[in-house]
Amino acid sequence: MFVVEFVLLMFFISIFAGIFGSIVGLGGGIVVIPVLTILMGVDIHFAIGASIVAIIGTSSGAASTYVRDKVTNLRIGMFLELASASGAITGAAIAAYTNSAALETIFGSILLVSLVPMVMKIGEDIPKSPELKGVSKRLGLTGSYTESDGRVVNYNSTRPVEGLAGTAVAGVLSGLLGIGGGAFKVLSMDLAMKLPMKVSTTTSNFMIGVTAAASAGIYFARGDVVPLIVAPVALGILIGAAIGARVLLRSRNTTVRKIFAVVLAVAAIEMILSALGVSV
Amino acid sequence: MNWRDPETMNVVIGKVLRYGVIFSGAIILLGAIGLAATNGLSDSSGMLTYNPNMIPHDNLDISLGGLVQGLTTFSPFSWIELGVILLIATPVSRVTISVFLFAAERDRLYVIITAVVLTLLLFSMLVTPFIPGFHA
Numbered sequence: 001m002f003v004v005e006f007v008l009l010m011f012f013i014s015i016f017a018g019i020f021g022s023i024v025g026l027g028g029g030i031v032v033i034p035v036l037t038i039l040m041g042v043d044i045h046f047a048i049g050a051s052i053v054a055i056i057g058t059s060s061g062a063a064s065t066y067v068r069d070k071v072t073n074l075r076i077g078m079f080l081e082l083a084s085a086s087g088a089i090t091g092a093a094i095a096a097y098t099n100s101a102a103l104e105t106i107f108g109s110i111l112l113v114s115l116v117p118m119v120m121k122i123g124e125d126i127p128k129s130p131e132l133k134g135v136s137k138r139l140g141l142t143g144s145y146t147e148s149d150g151r152v153v154n155y156n157s158t159r160p161v162e163g164l165a166g167t168a169v170a171g172v173l174s175g176l177l178g179i180g181g182g183a184f185k186v187l188s189m190d191l192a193m194k195l196p197m198k199v200s201t202t203t204s205n206f207m208i209g210v211t212a213a214a215s216a217g218i219y220f221a222r223g224d225v226v227p228l229i230v231a232p233v234a235l236g237i238l239i240g241a242a243i244g245a246r247v248l249l250r251s252r253n254t255t256v257r258k259i260f261a262v263v264l265a266v267a268a269i270e271m272i273l274s275a276l277g278v279s280v
Numbered sequence: 281m282n283w284r285d286p287e288t289m290n291v292v293i294g295k296v297l298r299y300g301v302i303f304s305g306a307i308i309l310l311g312a313i314g315l316a317a318t319n320g321l322s323d324s325s326g327m328l329t330y331n332p333n334m335i336p337h338d339n340l341d342i343s344l345g346g347l348v349q350g351l352t353t354f355s356p357f358s359w360i361e362l363g364v365i366l367l368i369a370t371p372v373s374r375v376t377i378s379v380f381l382f383a384a385e386r387d388r389l390y391v392i393i394t395a396v397v398l399t400l401l402l403f404s405m406l407v408t409p410f411i412p413g414f415h416a
Contacts, residue, residue: 003327004320007312043330053364060297060370068294070287078378078394085400092408096416139389175404209371210397214404216368221409223337227360228327231312234367238305 003228006040011232017054018240022062023248024260025204026182027055027212028237030267033179042229048178049224052212054237055182059209061241062248066202069249073143073199076157076189077206083164084181084207087171088214095176101275107173107184108271111264114187118261125253127194130158145199148250155196162192167207174211178219182208183267186260197253201260283384296377300370308363314356375401 001009013035017028029051036047066072121127132142136157144154157163166188174181182204189200219225248256281288319327331337341350341358350358375398382390408414 001324002320003322003324004316006324006328007316007320040328042328045330046328053367056368056371057301060301060367060374064294064297064301067290067297070290074289074293074378075390078390078397081375081397082393082400085397085404089400089404089408092404092414096413210375210401213368213371214401217405218409218415220342222335223342225361225364226328226337227311227357227364228315228324230364231308231315231360234308234364235305235312238301 006228007232009232010035010040010229011236014054014233014236015240015243016236017233018058018061018237018242019244019247020240020259020263021054021058021237022205022241022244023201023251023256024182024263025186025201025208026263026267027051027058027205027208028233028240029054029179030182030263030270032233032237034270036229045222045224046226046229049219049222049226050229050233052178052216052219053225053230054233055212056209056216057234057237058241058244059205059207059212061238062245063202063206063209065242065245065249066205069145070143071145071198071249072202072206073141073195074206075139076141076143076193076195076199077203079139079141079160080163080167080185080188080203081207081210083168084171084174084185084211085214087168087173088175088211090168091172091175091177092215092218093175094172098176100177101277103173103176104271104275107169108268108275111183111187111268111271114191115261115264115268117191118187118257118264121190122257122261123254124197124257126153126155126196129154129156130194132156135160141193143199145196153196155199157189157193157195159192159194163188166192171211171214174215178215179271181211183264197257197260198248198251201256202248283381284386286385289378289381289385292377292381293374296374297370300366300373304363304366304370306363307366308360311356311359311361311363314354314359318356372398372401372405 017031170184
């Protein structure tokens with residue numbers, strides 16, 4: 001394949017990745033990695049290097065819109081980043097003593113199982129807001145945003161410790177494998193903290209850039225960030241994220257949850273296949 | 281701008297992210313155009329081969345001197361590298377500026393939280409790649 005063909009092909013695929021990644025709060029890596037490894041025959045190491053850049057691009061590209069329009073909850077994001085950043089360092093520290101196939105099987109299975117509560121809540125627009133108390137109250141983990149139809153949604157959060165724990169798992173996974181953090185972040189905010197779906201995915205989207213940046217140094221140092229791959233990926237992702245952010249703001253919580261459930265299933269299957277030796 | 285108003289934080293962080301993305305994207309675009317212009321009709325597989333016996337891979341000179349030299353000689357690879365570094369720096373600057381924004385809001389608890397996040401982030405990015413036994 002000519003360089004120019006590769007660049008254009010990856011550019012257009014990455015637009016698609018950016019749109020989906022910014023809506024579900026997982027970043028574009030979930031699309032970019034299997035495309036590179038299966039379709040393009042690129043080694044998984046280079047694919048993960050590209051995925052890190054894709055996640056940072058999706059995060060910053062879409063968050064600029066989400067933060068301005070106050071759908072992202074900044075305080076919840078910053079608070080949970082304590083756990084994701086600590087988790088990323090822990091993941092890096094224990095990487096030598098872990099078996100990545102076993103980890104992928106475990107975490108892929110957890111994601112599959114978490115589809116059940118996700119599907120049970122499939123019609124939920126705005127969750128019944130819990131009472132704000134204890135640590136959540138002290139930390140101000142509450143907020144409001146305006147839907148595209150002008151409705152103001154006020155919400156509180158609950159179970160901050162469970163939220164932190166789930167996010168720490170996300171961080172460890174990112175530090176260990178370079179992938180897979182976003183899904184656990186969204187699940188923590190949705191299932192444990194009871195936030196509206198759009199707040200969960202956009203706050204995850206806000207955080208994944210920091211988690212990916214925390215792991216970026218090692219991929220850079222190893223030379224896994226390949227200019228030919230990351231240039232079209234970054235450009236496509238940034239355009240896709242700008243489109244995806246506009247789509248999310250106009251979408252209903254129920255729509256976002258349905259898209260998330262599908263992407264979650266794909267992510268879980270990708271992870272389990274990877275454990276079985278299929279390079280995705 | 282009223283720095284004690286919590287809304288200010290959304291405006292400023294939104295702008296930091298937007299400008300970071302536009303600036304880094306523009307530089308990567310320049311590099312990508314240069315790459316297509318100079319190497320567009322070469323075979324891409326040569327640049328995509330992973331060699332497990334060669335880590336770090338030499339597709340990028342990650343030293344500062346190498347980067348500066350590449351930039352001054354208009355190497356498209358170095359310009360892409362610069363753009364990617366700026367893209368990675370965008371969330372880092374977002375966290376850094378948040379520390380000051382929370383300070384302006386007189387929110388001491390979140391100044392501490394954000395400062396800890398920034399410390400962890402910089403440690404993870406810049407120090408752990410050089411600790412033996414990390415990242416296996």
